[in-house]
Amino acid sequence: MIQSPILIQLMIVVIPLYVLGMLLPEFTRSTLFFGVTLPHEIHRQPELLQEKKQYRFRFTLLFTLGWLLMMAASRVTDSFDVLYGGGVIITIFMLSGNYVVTHNRVKALKAQHQWTKNLKQRVVVDTSQENRSHYLSYAWFVLPGVVTLITWLMSVSAYPQLPALLPRQTDFGGQVTQWAVKGFGSAFALPMTQLGMLALFFFIMVVIRKARKVIDPSRPEVSVRQHQAANRRWSLYILGTATWMVVYFAILQAQLLQLITMSVTAHYVVHGLSFAVPLLGIFVVAWFTGQSAGRVKVETSENTDASLLPVDDDQYWKWGLFYYNPSDPAIWIEKRFGIGWTLNFANPLAVGVFAVLLLVIAAGILFDL
Amino acid sequence: MFLSIAFESDIPLYQQIKNQIITGIAQGKLKPGESLPSVRQLAADIGINFHTVNKVYQQLKQESWVVIHRKSGVIINPDLNLQANEPYRESLKDTLEVLFAEAYLRGVTLEESQQLLKTIYQSYVQEVSK
Numbered sequence: 001m002i003q004s005p006i007l008i009q010l011m012i013v014v015i016p017l018y019v020l021g022m023l024l025p026e027f028t029r030s031t032l033f034f035g036v037t038l039p040h041e042i043h044r045q046p047e048l049l050q051e052k053k054q055y056r057f058r059f060t061l062l063f064t065l066g067w068l069l070m071m072a073a074s075r076v077t078d079s080f081d082v083l084y085g086g087g088v089i090i091t092i093f094m095l096s097g098n099y100v101v102t103h104n105r106v107k108a109l110k111a112q113h114q115w116t117k118n119l120k121q122r123v124v125v126d127t128s129q130e131n132r133s134h135y136l137s138y139a140w141f142v143l144p145g146v147v148t149l150i151t152w153l154m155s156v157s158a159y160p161q162l163p164a165l166l167p168r169q170t171d172f173g174g175q176v177t178q179w180a181v182k183g184f185g186s187a188f189a190l191p192m193t194q195l196g197m198l199a200l201f202f203f204i205m206v207v208i209r210k211a212r213k214v215i216d217p218s219r220p221e222v223s224v225r226q227h228q229a230a231n232r233r234w235s236l237y238i239l240g241t242a243t244w245m246v247v248y249f250a251i252l253q254a255q256l257l258q259l260i261t262m263s264v265t266a267h268y269v270v271h272g273l274s275f276a277v278p279l280l281g282i283f284v285v286a287w288f289t290g291q292s293a294g295r296v297k298v299e300t301s302e303n304t305d306a307s308l309l310p311v312d313d314d315q316y317w318k319w320g321l322f323y324y325n326p327s328d329p330a331i332w333i334e335k336r337f338g339i340g341w342t343l344n345f346a347n348p349l350a351v352g353v354f355a356v357l358l359l360v361i362a363a364g365i366l367f368d369l
Numbered sequence: 370m371f372l373s374i375a376f377e378s379d380i381p382l383y384q385q386i387k388n389q390i391i392t393g394i395a396q397g398k399l400k401p402g403e404s405l406p407s408v409r410q411l412a413a414d415i416g417i418n419f420h421t422v423n424k425v426y427q428q429l430k431q432e433s434w435v436v437i438h439r440k441s442g443v444i445i446n447p448d449l450n451l452q453a454n455e456p457y458r459e460s461l462k463d464t465l466e467v468l469f470a471e472a473y474l475r476g477v478t479l480e481e482s483q484q485l486l487k488t489i490y491q492s493y494v495q496e497v498s499k
Contacts, residue, residue, distance in 0.1 A: 122375055124373050125371070127390075128370065129403075213414075325416070327416075
């Protein structure tokens with residue numbers, strides 16, 4: 001049965017997810033339209049506006065169906081992970097499938113109208129090392145690092161006094177549904193997850209730096225400054241989220257160690273926020289920044305040379321989702337659509353990184369069961 | 370400085386990069402002692418093979434446009450001291466001869482050529498006097 005606090009939590013997660021899905025087309029680079037290389041001026045062609053409209057219509061339909069399914073499932077299971085995890089995974093699949101449909105149609109329209117035929121394609125790179133020094137310092141990770149350290153110290157010192165049975169799983173309201181015998185696994189499960197989270201976020205921070213920044217040849221200076229802003233904001237977001245997540249796990253662990261007791265309401269709030277804060281954060285940063293800061297306004301006297309376009313690499317993007325280019329040594333690149341980074345799957349090292357990531361996720365899930 | 374590379378051009382990639390770095394030095398966009406990206410970095414940024422970038426840097430080093438340090442990487446030669454000696458003047462004449470032969474055959478006038486040369490030359494002089 002769905003209780004009202006769960007409904008509120010669902011709203012905190014579901015509404016931002018929906019809005020995010022609707023707005024995704026607005027967040028990508030200005031020279032891409034649903035993952036197809038097209039100059040910005042072309043994006044307002046009636047055929048393309050029609051595609052965007054249809055994409056949004058289908059998304060709304062699929063999204064409503066998907067979450068209704070989740071609501072129905074909540075009558076069968078009361079598990080937090082199944083509901084949210086399942087809902088988010090379904091959303092990701094729907095988003096991707098819906099995107100691929102639009103991507104292929106836009107690609108066909110491009111071939112038909114030859115929109116890029118008379119444009120010169122250029123790769124622009126910035127040799128200046130100064131422009132690379134605007135990144136957020138890794139040293140900031142001391143902040144979530146200290147929180148993690150405190151959690152571990154707290155757990156080690158409280159361990160001898162712990163009772164013989166420890167809570168293993170709790171429901172939405174913080175009621176224990178499963179108990180475990182005291183041991184390293186049960187007492188340190190949360191700090192272990194916390195440490196994993198810290199490592200993951202640090203890794204994302206490294207990826208933000210490493211990922212290739214595609215400079216728009218029609219206005220390179222603006223482009224570079226936008227990338228700087230984007231790097232800074234997304235790094236800050238990652239740092240903020242990392243800090244919030246380790247604090248969240250510290251709170252949970254403090255509760256397990258019986259150092260604090262939380263009311264049912266407090267439990268709902270903390271659980272809800274653990275999902276809502278990162279999600280709303282993405283929303284805010286994406287809205288004001290865009291993936292590579294296409295939405296950041298830059299004061300400039302630079303003239304736009306509309307005859308130039310970034311190199312058309314559409315052919316290396318399978319379904320507009322997976323990048324496979326054996327002649328490109330880059331490992332990390334920006335995603336074609338949406339927000340985030342992806343790998344060049346033609347690079348053996350990239351495939352290795354991907355395999356390790358999958359293993360880590362699989363191990364995390366197994367550990368959780 | 371921005372490098373602008375055309376993949377479908379008749380000019381080989383390494384030549385495009387090399388030309389633009391030399392022009393950049395003349396125009397003052399690359400200052401003596403300024404660092405250039407590492408081979409790996411530049412290759413990944415452009416999306417081309419490491420060897421291509423390596424070739425550019427090795428040639429630039431041989432012609433003393435850049436120096437390569439094991440620690441500080443590739444930098445624009447801080448003691449760049451080029452002389453317009455006799456062999457150089459000869460090779461310049463040879464190069465121009467071919468270039469203007471084609472220009473002449475294509476109907477580019479002497480006035481137009483002179484104007485073009487002036488514009489190009491001024492882009493170097495003006496930048497240096499800044």
